[in-house]
Amino acid sequence: MKPAGRPEEMPRATAEQAAGERFGRALRTTLGALARRPPIRWLRTQLARRGLNGRTAVIAVPYLWLLLFFLVPFAIVLKISFSEAQIAMPPYQPLLQWAGERLADIRLNVNPGNLLYLVEDSLYLRAFANSLQVAAISTLAALMIGYPLAYAIARAEPRWRGILLMMVILPFWTSFLLRVYAWIGILKNNGLLNNLLLWLGVIDQPIVMLQTDFATYLGIVYCYLPFMVMPLYAILEKMDLTLLEAAEDLGCRPLRAFASITLPLSMPGVIAGCMLVFIPAVGEYVIPALLGPADSLMIGKVLWTEFFNNRDWPVASAVAIALLLLLVVPIMYFQRVQERENEGQT
Amino acid sequence: MSAKNSLARLSFLIFGFAFLYVPILSLVFYSFNKSRLVTVWGGFSTEWYGRLFENQQILEAAWLSLRVAAINATGATVLGTLAGLALARFGRFRGRTLLSGMTTAPLVMPEVITGLSLLLLFVTTEQAFGWPEGRGVSTITIAHITLTLSYVTIIVQSRLASLDVSLEEAAMDLGARPTRVFLLVTLPIISPALVSGWLLAFTISLDDLVIASFVSGPGSSTLPMVIFSKVRLGVSPDINALATIMVSLVTLGVVIAGFVMLRRDRARQRDLQMALDAPG
Numbered sequence: 077m078k079p080a081g082r083p084e085e086m087p088r089a090t091a092e093q094a095a096g097e098r099f100g101r102a103l104r105t106t107l108g109a110l111a112r113r114p115p116i117r118w119l120r121t122q123l124a125r126r127g128l129n130g131r132t133a134v135i136a137v138p139y140l141w142l143l144l145f146f147l148v149p150f151a152i153v154l155k156i157s158f159s160e161a162q163i164a165m166p167p168y169q170p171l172l173q174w175a176g177e178r179l180a181d182i183r184l185n186v187n188p189g190n191l192l193y194l195v196e197d198s199l200y201l202r203a204f205a206n207s208l209q210v211a212a213i214s215t216l217a218a219l220m221i222g223y224p225l226a227y228a229i230a231r232a233e234p235r236w237r238g239i240l241l242m243m244v245i246l247p248f249w250t251s252f253l254l255r256v257y258a259w260i261g262i263l264k265n266n267g268l269l270n271n272l273l274l275w276l277g278v279i280d281q282p283i284v285m286l287q288t289d290f291a292t293y294l295g296i297v298y299c300y301l302p303f304m305v306m307p308l309y310a311i312l313e314k315m316d317l318t319l320l321e322a323a324e325d326l327g328c329r330p331l332r333a334f335a336s337i338t339l340p341l342s343m344p345g346v347i348a349g350c351m352l353v354f355i356p357a358v359g360e361y362v363i364p365a366l367l368g369p370a371d372s373l374m375i376g377k378v379l380w381t382e383f384f385n386n387r388d389w390p391v392a393s394a395v396a397i398a399l400l401l402l403l404v405v406p407i408m409y410f411q412r413v414q415e416r417e418n419e420g421q422t
Numbered sequence: 423m424s425a426k427n428s429l430a431r432l433s434f435l436i437f438g439f440a441f442l443y444v445p446i447l448s449l450v451f452y453s454f455n456k457s458r459l460v461t462v463w464g465g466f467s468t469e470w471y472g473r474l475f476e477n478q479q480i481l482e483a484a485w486l487s488l489r490v491a492a493i494n495a496t497g498a499t500v501l502g503t504l505a506g507l508a509l510a511r512f513g514r515f516r517g518r519t520l521l522s523g524m525t526t527a528p529l530v531m532p533e534v535i536t537g538l539s540l541l542l543l544f545v546t547t548e549q550a551f552g553w554p555e556g557r558g559v560s561t562i563t564i565a566h567i568t569l570t571l572s573y574v575t576i577i578v579q580s581r582l583a584s585l586d587v588s589l590e591e592a593a594m595d596l597g598a599r600p601t602r603v604f605l606l607v608t609l610p611i612i613s614p615a616l617v618s619g620w621l622l623a624f625t626i627s628l629d630d631l632v633i634a635s636f637v638s639g640p641g642s643s644t645l646p647m648v649i650f651s652k653v654r655l656g657v658s659p660d661i662n663a664l665a666t667i668m669v670s671l672v673t674l675g676v677v678i679a680g681f682v683m684l685r686r687d688r689a690r691q692r693d694l695q696m697a698l699d700a701p702g
Contacts, residue, residue, distance in 0.1 A: 130601060135515060138505035138571065142524040145568040149539030152546050225438035228431040240435070242680055247442050249672045251629050253646050254665040257653050258445035261452065264657070266462065268448055301442065330427060352530065359532020361632055366653060376534045383538060383636075393542070396535045403532070411526050 150400070157190050157393035168389050190394035200395065203373040204402065210289065210364075210374065211357035214296035218353050219346065221297060222304030226345075227338075229305070230312035241309060248302040256295055256366050263291050263367070291367035292374075296357050303352035311345030312338070344413065351410040355403055375399055446669060453662035470663040477660065480648055487628050487645040490559055494566040495624040499616055501567065502574025502623075507604070509575065510582035525575040528568065537636030540565045544637060557639035565637045566627040573626065574619035581615035582608075614683070621679075625672075 159168045194200040229240045247255060262268045263285040270282040285291055315338065323333040361376035368374065375395065383392040453471075457464025474480065505525055509518070528536065544561050547553055554561055589611070593603045609616075631646040638644065652658055 131512065134504050135508045135512065135517075135521070138501045138508070138525075138575075139517065139521055141501055141571070142505075142521070142568070145540065145543065145564060146524050146528065149543040152542045153535075153539045156542055221438060221441065224434035228434040228438070231431055232435075239680075242676065243439060244442065246673065246676055247446060249625050249676060250446065250669050251646070251649075251665070253629065253631055253649055253653070254449065254661070254668065255445065257649075257657070257661060257665070258449045260653070261448060261657050261662075262445060266459070298441070298445065355530040356532055359534050361534055362650070376532060379534045379538065389542070392538060396538050399532060400535060403530075407527060407530055410530060411523055414526050415522060 153393045153396050156390055157397050159390050161388050161390050167387050190390045191397070193391065194394055194398055199373070200375075200378065200398075203375045203378045204398070206373045207358050207375040208402075210292055210296070211354050211360075214293045214300070214357050215350050215354040217293060218297045218301055218304045219350060222301055222349060223308060223346070225301075226305045226308035226312055230309050230315075237313070244302050244305050244309075252299060253362065255299055256363055259291065259295055259298065259367055260286060263294075286367065287369045289368065289372070292364050292372065295363040295367040296353070296360060299363065300353040300357065304349040307348035307352065308342065308345040311342050315341055348410070348413055351406060351413070355406050355410065358403060359399055449662050449665045450669060453659065453666040455659060455662075458659060470659040471667075474660045474663045474667075479643075480645070480660075480664070483643050483645045483648040486559065486642060490562050490566065490644065491624045491627040493563050494570060494627040495620045497563070497567045498570040498574050498623040499620045502571040502619060503578050503612075503616060505571065505575040506578030506582060507608075510579045511587075525572045528572040529576070533630070533632035534636075536569060537565070537633040540568070540633070541636040557637055558642040561637045561639070562634050562642065562644065565633050566623075566630060569630070569633060570623035570626050573622050574616075577615050577619045577622070578612060581612050585611060614686075618679075621675075 156168055161168055225244070229237060229244070232240055260267075264270075265282045265284065265286070267286070269285065270279075273279045274282065319337050319341075320333055323337055324330075328336075359376040359379075360374065361380050364372045364374040364377050365380075368377075379392050379395045379399070382388050382395060454466050454468065455463055456467035456469065502525075505521065508515070509522055509525070512518075540561075541557075544554055544557060548555070585608075590603050590607055593607045594600075598606070629646060630644075631650050634644045635647055635650075638647070649661060649664070652661060
């Protein structure tokens with residue numbers, strides 16, 4: 077390094093700089109030319125022709141994630157539901173087994189027994205029937221409480237609507253588990269509700285409310301109520317109120333106007349709300365486990381027990397497949413409604 | 423509307439909100455109870471809060487849950503934004519129906535099915551490729567991202583659907599490439615949706631019991647798993663204290679978020695009014 081500041085050094089620095097720039101320019105030109113050369117251009121057009129560009133990447137990343145972690149697992153569940161349980165880790169036999177040296181020695185351990193077992197053992201059928209019943213009753217109850225609430229919020233003064241809606245969603249943001257837990261304290265024999273009723277003199281000894289089907293219904297309605305109110309509110313709020321005014325002008329009584337105008341127009345919201353409550357409620361585990369009777373037959377609980385207590389993975393998988401088959405129609409229907417809703421917005 | 427009608431609506435509101443809030447308030451109330459028998463009042467005390475912070479198991483589980491929730495929310499927001507963008511802006515592409523199906527199905531899928539299927543996937547891939555080695559934070563996070571990215575997708579998709587495309591088109595006309603348009607125009611406009619998507623993914627992850635129970639391994643119990651094993655044995659006052667802390671934090675967060683959004687809304691309306699009032 078030569079000491080800086082000497083006048084004759086300056087041109088050299090500039091020269092070096094110029095050389096650097098020239099090199100950079102040359103590099104860019106070469107790369108540019110290279111990029112335009114047939115093989116690379118060919119590759120680029122091939123990629124573009126197959127749609128591989130930024131746009132494809134945006135689609136591909138979440139797509140691959142969901143394929144790998146949402147769709148493929150179902151195939152594995154299906155596979156394992158056909159295999160036989162064994163005491164090992166993992167506790168099931170592989171479907172294909174290489175018994176000898178030759179290719180012909182592959183043994184196929186397909187065991188349709190698990191799915192047949194579900195049909196033969198009345199426990200599972202009763203569990204499915206009971207889950208459907210519990211979910212249906214709870215959904216109906218949630219509709220009876222949710223509809224008036226959604227209606228009242230949608231017809232409240234506009235400046236109040238946001239706050240009221242926020243108050244419906246707020247419990248949903250707090251822990252689901254703790255909200256179920258709250259009902260244990262209320263429903264148990266020396267709990268809040270029994271104490272209140274005793275104090276009021278309505279009853280003279282505590283009623284058993286915890287660990288009953290009633291508690292399960294209550295828990296489901298309580299936890300899923302926001303899911304019922306949201307779609308109902310969305311549709312009731314958008315409704316054209318001049319229709320009701322027209323009905324009133326023509327002499328229609330309010331109750332009749334509600335039944336023949338408001339209710340039919342809000343049906344998409346009713347369907348969406350009921351689906352959002354019914355489908356997860358069928359497979360619900362936490363609520364029946366904490367609030368329901370110890371021997372309650374809810375399919376989610378049966379699956380849990382088969383898996384964690386009996387360590388029978390194939391039967392648990394078979395239960396999951398059966399539950400999925402049961403719910404596939406409502407889920408598809410829900411998706412179609414959802415899709416149409418999204419189309420409507422765009 | 424008649425007076426009878428408005429009276430009916432008022433009673434619907436009172437009944438509905440009483441149903442929603444009495445259980446939560448009872449949790450808060452009894453967290454200050456001196457008595458161990460949760461629902462028998464034995465005088466005011468903050469003893470259970472002290473006990474809570476001495477409980478190493480709960481603190482460790484809470485720390486694990488918070489970490490999982492934060493990573494999950496970030497991952498789900500990135501993936502969900504991409505999926506929402508694809509569904510809302512890319513028109514009809516091949517496989518769109520499947521993508522839209524895979525993003526709405528987890529919303530209603532019973533958790534036991536999602537949990538079981540993911541566990542079986544992890545077991546299968548561990549046998550085949552040696553990954554993941556054992557189960558813990560990483561498997562819980564992957565499972566939660568799969569679940570919560572649907573929520574983010576729906577939020578982003580509906581926000582984009584209600585957004586005027588002319589802004590993006592204008593940027594495009596001025597010569598901006600799609601990536602720049604997205605970063606400089608679309609992203610800032612949908613940022614409130616991203617924030618609410620992130621928060622929703624965070625809380626769902628923090629709250630999940632069933633899926634985490636399936637895909638977690640020994641030694642990685644999340645907070646809901648610890649709460650569940652305690653609650654199964656009956657009510658216990660330190661859980662009330664924990665519930666009170668969680669409810670207060672959430673309420674505070676929602677109130678602050680609501681206040682910020684209200685102010686933004688007012689500012690926007692004022693700007694709009696000024697623009698409309700301006701001569702010309």
